[in-house]
Amino acid sequence: MSEKKIALYDGPAGGWGALKSVAHHLHEQGVAVKGAKTLLHANQTDGFDCPGCAWPDRDHRSTFEFCENGAKAVAAEATARRATPEVIGAKTLKEWAEASDYELEATGRLTEPMVYDAQTDRYQRTTWDAAFALIARELQALPDPNQAIFYTSGRTSNEAAFLYQLFVREYGTNNFPDCSNMCHEPSGSALKPTIGVGKGTVTLADFEQADCILVFGQNPGTNHPRMLGELRAARKRGARIVSFNPLRERGLERFADPQNALEMATLGDSPISSHYFQLKVGGDFALLKGMCKRVVERDALDRDFIAQHTAGFDGFIAELREQPWEPLVEASGLTREQIEQAADLYIAAERSIVCWGMGITQHRHSVATIQMIVNLLLLRGNLGRPGAGACPVRGHSNVQGDRTMGIYEKPASAFLDKLGEVFGFEPPREHGYDTVGAIQAMLDGKGKVFVAMGGNFAAATPDTAATWRALRRCELTVHITTKFNRSHVVHGRQALVLPVLGRTEIDMQATGPQGVTVEDSMSMVHLSAGMNAPASEHLLSEPMLVARMAAATLEHSRTPWLALAGDYAAIRDKIAAVLPDFAGFNDKIKAPGGFRLRNTASEREWVTASGRAQFSTHAMPTDLAVARVADRHRDVRVFTLTTLRSHDQYNTTIYGHDDRYRGVYGHRRVVFIHADDIKDLGLKAGDWVDITSLYCADDVADVQQRRAERFLLVAYDIPRGCLASYYPETNPLVPLESFSLVARTPTSKSIPVVLSPHAGPAAADAA
Template sequence: MSEQKIELYDGPAGGWGALKSVARTLNEQGVPVKGAKTLLHANQTDGFDCPGCAWPDRDHRSTFEFCENGAKAVAAEATARRATPEVIGAKTLAEWAGASDYELEATGRLTEPLVYDPETDRYQRTTWDAAFALIGRALQALPDPNQAIFYTSGRTSNEAAFLYQLFVREYGTNNFPDCSNMCHEPSGSGLRPTIGVGKGTVTLADFEQADCILVFGQNPGTNHPRMLGELRAARKRGAKIISFNPLRERGLERFADPQNAMEMATLGDSPISSHYFQLKVGGDFALLMGMCKRVVERGLLDHDFIREHTHGVDAFLASVQAQPWAPLELASGLTRAQIEQAADLYASSERVIACWGMGITQHRHSVATIQMIVNLLLLRGNLGRPGAGACPVRGHSNVQGDRTMGIYEKPPAAFLDRLGQVFGFEPPRAHGVDTVGAIEAMLAGRGKVFIAMGGNFAAATPDTAATWRALRQCELTVHITTKFNRSHVVHGRQALVLPVLGRTEIDVQATGPQGVTVEDSMSMVHLSHGMNAPASPHLLSEPMVVARMATAALPQSRTPWLQLAGDYAAIRDKIEAVLPDFAGFNGKLKRPGGFRLRNTASERVWVTASGKAEFSAHALPTDLATERVAERHRDQRVFTLTTLRSHDQYNTTIYGHDDRYRGVYGHRRVVFINAQDLKDLGLAAGEWVDITSLYCAEGGADVQQRRAERFLLVAYDIPRGCLASYYPETNPLVPLESFSVTARTPTSKSIPVVLTPHAGSAAADAA
């Protein structure tokens, strides 16, 4: 771990800092040569797809189309370290529980299947046959298939996801919690009823034509670094980049492209945002309503588009015209002049793209906020034409593809009809549980077997204490994974850890080497092949693990599971048979860069109840969590905390303890706070505090408290009344009962909290 310090970073995003960080990571993983060679083959037609984020690549043919965090993801997978049964079994799980998330994954790649031995409290080596027999017995013993829960990570390939959902539905349940439930579920929930698709409507080609790009609640410098290349190119040709974010993020300010020789040689960089608005945490809805109000007041509407393509405009116009300005200013944290400036910049542009990340989705009223983004775009016809549209920027590399493949607890009837016809069974029709519902079911004893296809459920989920109790109540937990993580330490009475091939590794099955497909954030589907030898001869592929689980649990199934797992092209033939948009699937994959799935909203074909794009009228939310708590705690200063990633992190995977762009080195338990708020509290930067979250349900009187201890105060450029800190360290503060309306995504970006000096600190002693 690097030296612990807080030090201002005044350089650009990217640049030499990114290259140095990648070099350090490659060396730490013990693969400086192999890792570099692996990166050279990333995103090529004959190489593998980056296992990082879902931002698209240009044609998937660029030798160097990878970013700092993508390089770290590749290095982590290609590591020379091996988490053998001897390494994992050297400690009890009680001992492993004391390790950090970084230390758990730093053990390296898992090499053989592991089973939990309750007598020794250790994982020990088992065989694949024994593991699948245990899974088969456990699933067959359940009196109700709905007592089994099947989680999915967004890094799962299309082929594995399709087989997985088929297996689970043949077994008899739609219990499919997945990582979408915790991130962009509100995007789909907000977009489907308004424009007819739950996905973004733009491609990279649209970024070349846009003259204005709005960026809401997103930090691409850390979460999607390759996006900075598109923003940089747009800014260089004169497009306006307007960013709305509570924190000043370096990636939205300046960027030095590590792949631009001139910029690197001259230590140059490029500005990104032309305008930057620091609104309050959770102030986006009020901002957007104000922008719509200003556009309407100025009469800058695309009347022809509205008349031909939309429905519900009169009710929407009435709602924004009736809304006074003062509450919008108070809720957004911006002045009326600032909101009007943002609206005027938007209205003066001909082709506008609106992008957003989890700073928008993880709030109580996130669905309404996304629909307000749609309203803003509809007012000026910025949907379904070149250079314009909606762009939810998703996280995991195939989180969008998993949903397309049927990983969804509320599957459409048409999908189930076709699945049943193709495979000759009657799929279950009752909706299953989402992520919050899965935790609730396990806590209540209704969920007895938990199987996770990738991910780190125990670290990614809200309300850590409740989630861990839930997992420990299970009769069996099964994790299909590449590396050891927190979820394997928080286990059921019986537990298995099953190691699989990574995206970078050569996958040879009965019919020869296999390739897998993913779908990126812009609906592009492409094929990739691994380049490295497997980390262990004992690894199975994810499709094969699914096939063998299905064979063990469904002995009467007519599906040729092992045959499908031996030939991924055969799986793709079945995908084509079930999903019309995949007609000619295998043939289309021969095109360099793959193919794009049809997006009806891009064509101005609106698959909605009215047959048109829908305006959505929403009132400004007034009963907010922080205000409710503040009314009951007038003796304490109540802040709104947002959780975020550090720069040495991808979701719950911790690559190191530095957050270079925010000037944090060697720390993770930090809390960013406005300097004036520090002064008002009588505290100082560098002191330690405890964070207590306070939750009060709407209309309720009781206040629940959750606590996370010992966080370092860091003065930062963030609006007053707002705090920021890293997850998963702050996940214990997120109430399980607090989630977005209709989408049920945990409200990890708007947590009411109070700060108190940590026991033993100078501030605590003074108090």
């Protein structure tokens, strides 16, 4: 672990620091040579799709199609460390519970299926047959299939996800909570009724033609480093890159491309953002509405596009003209002049792309905010033409593909009709549980079996104490995974940990080596094939694991589960039979780089209720949690806390304890705060504090309190009244009841909190 310190980082994103980090992680995992060779196959036409983010691949002219964090993910998967049953069984789960998330990750690759033994409080080796028999017995014993819950991680391939949803629906439920429920659910909920597709509308080619790229609530330097290459190229040819973020993020300021020999040799770098606006946490809705207001006031409208392609314009304009400027300025945290400047930059561009991440989606009014993005695009016809459009930047590598494959708790009737027709059964029609609903169901005793296809549910979800109580109430928890993590320690009365092949490994089945497919953020579907020997001879592939689980559970199923899992081309034929956009699936993926799914909005065909792109009218929110809490606690300073990743983590996977670009080394329990706010609290940078979140529902007087202890104050360039801290350490502060309207995504980016001095051990001990 690094020396514990807070030290200003004044270098660019990327550069030699990224190369040094890659070398360090390959060496740490004991795969310096193997890992380097593996990376040369990442995101190549004959290689595997990076198990990290969902940013699209270029045209594969370079052998270096990976970024620093992708290299960390590959190194972690290709690690020489092995978490055998002996390694995991050497400690009780009570003892494992004391380990950090980093220590759990560092045990290495799981090698054999394990079952929990309550008498010894340890995991022990089991056989695959025994594991599937246990799952089948518990599922068959449930009086109602809706008492079983099936979670899905966004790293699951299309083939595995399709088989998984088929198995679960043949079993009889639509209980499909997934990671989309916790991240970009508001994007789909906002886009589908307004433009007819729940996805973004742009491709990488559009980034080559855009005159202006607006980036909201996103930190590509850490979360999607390969995106920096597109932003850098756009800036170099003269496009305006306009960033909106409460924190100053190095990846949005300067970038040194590790693949640029001249830049590396001269220690040079390139600017990214041409303009940077530091709005308040949660100020995006007010800012966007203000930008729309400015566009209208300047009459900078594409009237032909509006007349031919949109509905709801008159109502939107009427409400916008009635909107005073003062509330927009106050809520955004920017001046009116700054809002107008941002709008004028947008107006000056002929072609504009708007990108956003979870800084937009994890708020109470996230759906309304994204629909205001759509309004902004519609006002100037920036949808359905080259160099323009909407770009929600997804996280996990196949989170979008899993939803396309049917991992959704509210499936469309047409999809269920076709699924039933192709496979000869009647799918359930009742909507299932999303993530928040699944946790509540387990708490209420209505969810008794929990199966997770990847992920780390116990660490990823809100309201940690409630989630852990929920999981512990289950009769059986089943985790399908490559690594040991927190969710395997927080278990049901019975528990299984079932190890699978990783994305980088050769998947050998009855008909030979197999490839799987994934769909990236821009609707490109392509093949992924591993090249490393499996970490253990006992590992199953995800499709085979699902097939064997289904075959054991569904005794009268007509689906040839094992035959499908023996030949993934057969799975793809079934996908094509159910989903029209995948017609000719097996032929299409033979093309280098794969193929793009049809996106009707990018063709200006609007599959909406009106048959047109829809303007959405939203008044300024008056029910903000922070304002409610501040009104009831006038005697204390109430801050707005946003959760975020460090640079040494990917979602809940902790690779290390450094956050290089923010100048944090050896720490994770930190809270970023404006220096003047530290002074007003009578504290100083380096002091330790406790964070208490405060929550009260709209019509309830009582205020709930949740507490997370021992966080180091770090002075940072962030607006006053705003705080930032890492998850999952701050997930205990997010109330289960606090989620976005319509989409029900936890409000992890807008938590009302107060700070108090930590009264526990000295700083050295607390670290």
